[in-house]
Amino acid sequence: MSSITADVVNPSASTVKLESREVTKLEPLNSVALAVEEAGAQVTATSKSKQTVRTVPYPLVVAFSAAGFVIAAIVNLVFPQVAPVEFKQGQIWIFLLNGQEAYLFLLAALTLLYVIIGVVDARDPHDASRFRYRAQFRFAAGLALALWDVTGTKLQVLPQPFFPGPSQVMEPFVTDGAYVALNTFYSVRLFAAGFASGVVLGVLTGVLIGWFARAYYWVFPVLKITGVIPAVAWMPFALTLMPTPFIAAVFLLLICSWFPVAFLTAQGIQSTPKMLVEASRTLGAKTPYILFHVAIPHAMPSIFTGIGMANSLSFLTLVISEMMGQPGGLGYYIDQAKAWSAYNEILAAIVVMAVLFSLIMKLLEVVRGRVLRWQKGLVK
Amino acid sequence: MSVATAAEPEVSPQVALGESIISIKHIERDFVGDDGSVTQALSDVNLDIRKGELISIIGPSGCGKTTLLRLISGLDKPQRGEVTFKGHEIEGPNPERGYVFQQGSLFPWLTVEENIAFGLKAQGKYKEHKDEVGEYLNKVGLAGFEKSYPHQISGGMAQRVAIARALIDHPEVLLLDEPMGALDSFTRADLQDRLLDLWEKYHMTMILVTHDVDEAIYLGNRVVIMTPRPGRIKEIVPINLAHRDRVSDDFTAYRKQLLTKLHFNVHDHD
Numbered sequence: 001m002s003s004i005t006a007d008v009v010n011p012s013a014s015t016v017k018l019e020s021r022e023v024t025k026l027e028p029l030n031s032v033a034l035a036v037e038e039a040g041a042q043v044t045a046t047s048k049s050k051q052t053v054r055t056v057p058y059p060l061v062v063a064f065s066a067a068g069f070v071i072a073a074i075v076n077l078v079f080p081q082v083a084p085v086e087f088k089q090g091q092i093w094i095f096l097l098n099g100q101e102a103y104l105f106l107l108a109a110l111t112l113l114y115v116i117i118g119v120v121d122a123r124d125p126h127d128a129s130r131f132r133y134r135a136q137f138r139f140a141a142g143l144a145l146a147l148w149d150v151t152g153t154k155l156q157v158l159p160q161p162f163f164p165g166p167s168q169v170m171e172p173f174v175t176d177g178a179y180v181a182l183n184t185f186y187s188v189r190l191f192a193a194g195f196a197s198g199v200v201l202g203v204l205t206g207v208l209i210g211w212f213a214r215a216y217y218w219v220f221p222v223l224k225i226t227g228v229i230p231a232v233a234w235m236p237f238a239l240t241l242m243p244t245p246f247i248a249a250v251f252l253l254l255i256c257s258w259f260p261v262a263f264l265t266a267q268g269i270q271s272t273p274k275m276l277v278e279a280s281r282t283l284g285a286k287t288p289y290i291l292f293h294v295a296i297p298h299a300m301p302s303i304f305t306g307i308g309m310a311n312s313l314s315f316l317t318l319v320i321s322e323m324m325g326q327p328g329g330l331g332y333y334i335d336q337a338k339a340w341s342a343y344n345e346i347l348a349a350i351v352v353m354a355v356l357f358s359l360i361m362k363l364l365e366v367v368r369g370r371v372l373r374w375q376k377g378l379v380k
Numbered sequence: 381m382s383v384a385t386a387a388e389p390e391v392s393p394q395v396a397l398g399e400s401i402i403s404i405k406h407i408e409r410d411f412v413g414d415d416g417s418v419t420q421a422l423s424d425v426n427l428d429i430r431k432g433e434l435i436s437i438i439g440p441s442g443c444g445k446t447t448l449l450r451l452i453s454g455l456d457k458p459q460r461g462e463v464t465f466k467g468h469e470i471e472g473p474n475p476e477r478g479y480v481f482q483q484g485s486l487f488p489w490l491t492v493e494e495n496i497a498f499g500l501k502a503q504g505k506y507k508e509h510k511d512e513v514g515e516y517l518n519k520v521g522l523a524g525f526e527k528s529y530p531h532q533i534s535g536g537m538a539q540r541v542a543i544a545r546a547l548i549d550h551p552e553v554l555l556l557d558e559p560m561g562a563l564d565s566f567t568r569a570d571l572q573d574r575l576l577d578l579w580e581k582y583h584m585t586m587i588l589v590t591h592d593v594d595e596a597i598y599l600g601n602r603v604v605i606m607t608p609r610p611g612r613i614k615e616i617v618p619i620n621l622a623h624r625d626r627v628s629d630d631f632t633a634y635r636k637q638l639l640t641k642l643h644f645n646v647h648d649h650d
Contacts, residue, residue: 275485278455281472282479283499284549293502297489374489374529 058128062118065135066111068142073107075146076100076167079154087167090174099171106170107145114138164344172348179333184352186328187318190246191360194253195314199307202258206265206306210299211291216266223262231256231317232324239325249321256317257310264306268299301375304368311364315357330356398431401553401585402452406461409447409611420610421447422458427604427613431552434579434586436600438593440642444611445589449555452587453479465553475499477553478546483562485542486530492541493517493526499549509548516544520574536567540574547578556588560595568592572599576624593642597634598624605641615641 056064087098097105121127145166151157152165172180205223208215231252238248272295280290322331330349337345409422422444429435437445450456451463454472463470465477473479486495497513500506517523520540522533530538539559546554556575560568572595579586590596596603603617617638621630 273484275481276487278473279479279481279485280498280502281455282453282475282477283502283545284473284475285498285502289502293498294487297487300489372489374491377532 056132058118058122058132061132061135062115062122065118065131065138066114066142068139069107069111069114069145070142072142072146072149073104073111076104076107076149079150081153082155088171088175090171090177092174092177097174099169099174100167102170102174103167107142110142161341161343164347168344169347169351172342172345176345180348180352183328183330183333183349184356186326186332187322187330188356190249190253190322190326190329191314191318194250194318195257195310197250198254198257198310198314199261201254202261202306202310203265203303205258205262206267206299206303207269207291207296209262210266210269211295220266223259226255227259227263231313232320235321235324245326249318249326252317252321253314256313257307260309260313261303261306264302264309265299268302269295271302272298301372304372307364307368311361315353319353398433400428401431401466402427402429402587403464404428404448404452404461405463407448407451407458407463408460409444409451409456409458422451423610423612425461425611425613427616429553429585429587431585432583433601434588434599435602435604436596437587437589437604437606438591438596438638438642439606439611439614440608441591442611443606443608445606446557447611448606449479449557449587449589452553453477453555455479475503475549476551477555478549478551479555480539480542480546480557480559482558483535483539486538486545488530491527491529492522492533495530495541496545496548498545503549512548516548519547519578520544534567536563536571539563539571543575543578547582551584553585553587556586558589558591561591568595575599593635593638594626597621597631597638598626603638605638617641 087100089096089098090102091097092102118131121131149165149167152163153160153168154165205219209219209223210216234252234255235248238251239245242248242251276294276298277290280294285293318329319331319334322329323335326332330353333349334346337343337349404425404427407422407425408420411419411421413419425444425448427448437448439445447456451458452465452470454470454474454477470477487498490498493513496516497506497510500509500513514523514526517526520543522537522540522544525533525537530541533541542559543554560571563571575586575588576599578584586599588596588599597619600619603619605614605617606612607614617634619634621628621634625631
């Protein structure tokens with residue numbers, strides 16, 4: 001009897017509405033409720049399931065996800081260009097193209113990408129329901145691009161030249177791609193060097209002041225006073241005292257990420273439950289072992305909170321210090337573009353930052369998830 | 381109150397399990413509070429524990445029973461008097477005296493298996509004794525939960541992990557600080573029987589701190605009754621049950637006797 005009900009319920013429960021993280025979550029509840037009703041009166045249950053679960057076939061969802069970008073491409077091709085904008089031609093690899101063509105290529109790539117993701121996700125029900133959940137947003141993103149395109153340089157509804165359209169924003173990548181890449185590389189290198197050394201130093205300091213009372217006494221007040229100063233305030237000193245501007249910027253990134261990491265590491269170490277320390281002592285662990293195998297693992301969640309804070313602060317410090325006295329970097333690129341009032345170049349650099357910083361955040365999230373995998377399922 | 385100081389002569393002659401393994405002589409332990417007030421946690425405590433004994437320590441909260449256990453483990457030190465283990469003064473914690481805490485003493489970032497192996501790894505002898513981890517996991521009935529994290533298992537299972545973690549170092553004495561205090565009565569009864577099995581199997585000395593009279597009688601060869609302010613041993617009651625049966629007449633008689641003694645103290649101490 002129960003197996004029959006389950007068979008009846010499952011197909012209707014597993015098909016999910018389009019707008020539906022909530023629905024996916026409620027699935028078990030729904031099916032339980034349905035099963036109960038079904039046991040009572042079968043007719044009402046089936047009519048009810050038809051009512052509550054309205055579904056869109058999966059292929060349509062995939063088409064819907066990509067449709068926004070197709071619409072954006074059509075709008076770009078069909079809508080006449082009102083403002084007198086000429087597109088410069090550039091070269092990517094062996095392709096000669098201008099900003100508008102690059103924009104159309106991007107839209108085509110996005111369309112293709114989401115179709116491929118849709119097909120791949122179809123194989124796993126969990127991935128498929130996530131794809132459904134995101135479909136609306138992806139459609140809206142395409143529409144937003146179309147709207148930007150129309151209201152920007154096409155109709156000039158938005159004041160020019162402050163709001164260049166997507167085609168103009170794509171232009172620097174084709175006409176000046178190598179230079180953008182060079183500056184991006186400069187930023188990445190600076191970020192990697194400064195942020196990494198700041199995190200390492202922060203963890204070391206944090207462990208020292210969290211574990212040794214004497215280090216806490218001498219170092220913690222210094223940390224507290226110097227830590228609240230925004231790192232960029234030291235820039236004049238850094239630029240004059242350090243051998244190269246690059247090292248000066250590394251130094252600024254280092255101190256801006258050092259403080260939150262050190263502070264939160266110390267806090268994590270100090271909050272190690274006494275019981276865990278005592279338990280390890282009764283199990284024969286000596287002090288160094290307790291530090292590395294009890295106190296530091298216990299502090300890990302806290303350390304990652306500090307690293308997250310350091311990460312955001314580093315982005316800020318990175319761009320500001322590049323805008324003031326660096327020979328390269330995305331901030332430097334923006335500063336140069338500002339002098340020429342090349343707002344499309346500024347937006348292009350901002351787009352690169354958005355992508356780059358999101359990738360870095362994602363990377364950190366992955367590392368954090370791996371290190372703290374024991375926390376999975378723990379309500380915090 | 382002459383009973384309290386006369387603890388030693390009261391040791392039952394019937395419990396002749398082996399030579400003395402832990403000897404506690406004239407222990408004093410004070411704690412100074414934040415406001416400068418001094419609490420006498422233990423005052424002139426004397427106790428002799430024999431090898432292979434299972435001894436229960438019972439008393440109301442604040443009677444110093446946990447402090448006494450911590451002194452035996454070496455986690456705490458007395459201000460006066462001495463605690464000796466096999467004739468040597470206790471310097472600090474040592475895995476030969478295993479300790480099981482009330483709850484929440486597992487390392488949350490380690491799996492069940494890794495928690496049990498902690499002691500071996502800390503002492504650098506994990507490689508030679510690797511196989512024992514699985515063995516002890518089976519002994520406490522947790523096969524299949526090797527890779528679970530502490531927050532994924534129940535409180536009773538967590539305590540079994542804590543026991544296995546202490547046992548893997550082959551301790552001569554197992555100190556149990558209200559290990560079943562936070563468990564429901566069914567889980568508690570199950571764990572009590574498991575402890576008895578382990579005790580019988582390994583001929584280990586066990587010292588159990590508890591606030592549950594039934595548990596003290598059910599498990600103990602002797603029940604040490606303690607009274608608070610200052611913490612003292614009031615009396616030591618030898619237990620001789622024909623067989624461990626929670627509803628037998630013997631058991632009920634002991635229960636009545638202990639309850640009277642504990643209750644009597646409540647009205648008597650001032």
